[in-house]
Amino acid sequence: MRHPTAPRTGTQPAIDPRLPLPRKPRSRSKTIVPQTASRRAERRAQSARASASGVFLVVDSLRRASVRELEVHDQPPASRKVVKARANRAPGRVVRIDLGDGRCAYGRQLTGVIVEFYDRVGGAGEAVNLLELVVSPVAFRVWVVDSAFRRGNWELLDVVTLDEDEATRIHYFAKQDIRGRISVHWSNPVSGGSGERAASFEECRDLEIAAVWSREHVEDRLRDHFDGRPNKWVESLRLKP
Structure with a gap:
């Protein structure tokens, strides 16, 4: 059943003249869409x-x-600075080492009896920026006798203060007794403690040997290092599997 107002098929809908004509819907496609x-x-x-x-x-x-x-x-760490110090072996003391052939090397006191030596060759009496020097690559770190820091031996330069890492770093060295037993020696600069524990050859292969070096032996090793040849003292201390 159709709705009463629905137009019949094929005919136009009837318009009641009494009703207002329906308004033509506005086309918004031309105004709204473009906007x-x-x-x-x-x-x-x-x-x-x-x-x-x-x-x-x-x-x-x-x-x-x-x-x-x-x-x-x-740039060098901001925590480091160059200062004066009375003690010959004050932490951070930089030393200049005359190698006797127109060349010199440099080292720096760390904690305890540990000194690091730099992979840098200089000329005797040259001017050097200490803050730049102490960020140079390190050739080796070893224990060194006190006499090397006495006046008349290595030249004592100013102190470059240790940064936090240097002041608190635990150092490890390898040891081997007459029976061939290998161990690791450690020292803690914060607590002041030290000790040893058993270790394998592989674990200690790349560690420095726990030995106190004299001034002359350090100088020999530095000359050999810069000349690219083996050092007899290093070879004599080498671990044996």
């Missing part, structure tokens, strides 16, 4: 500009951070 598309395009453009600006800021920030990081790595 909406325009707004969307503007929003996309703004978003693209903001995104590009954001990417630029992020890239610029990363670039600046990278530059700062490189600058920090190229």
Whole structure:
């Protein structure tokens, strides 16, 4: 059953003259749609500009951070400074070592009787920036006798204070007794304690041997190191499997 007002198939709907003519619906396709598309395009453009600006800021920030990081790595730690000290063997004391052939080497007192020697050759009496010197590659670290720091032996330069890592670092050295038993010797500069524990040959292969070096033996080793030849004292102390 059809609705009473529904038109019949194939005929036009009847119009009651007493009723107002229906208004023709407004077409919004020509007014609203173009404006909406325009707004969307503007929003996309703004978003693209903001995104590009954001990417630029992020890239610029990363670039600046990278530059700062490189600058920090190229500079000595801010915690180190050059100071004077009365004690010949004050922690951080830098020494210049005359190798007797127009060359000199440098070392620095760490904690206890441990001294590090740098893989750097200099000339006798040269001017040297100590803060730059102490970030040089290290050739080796060994125990050294006190007499090497007496005046008339190694030249005593100023002190470059130890940073936190250097002042608290636990050092490990290898030992081997007459029976061939191998152990690791450790020393803690914070607690002042030290000790040994059994270890394997593989574990100690790359460790420095626990031995106190004289001034002359250190100088021999430095000359051999810079000349690229084996050192007889190092070979005599080498661990035996």
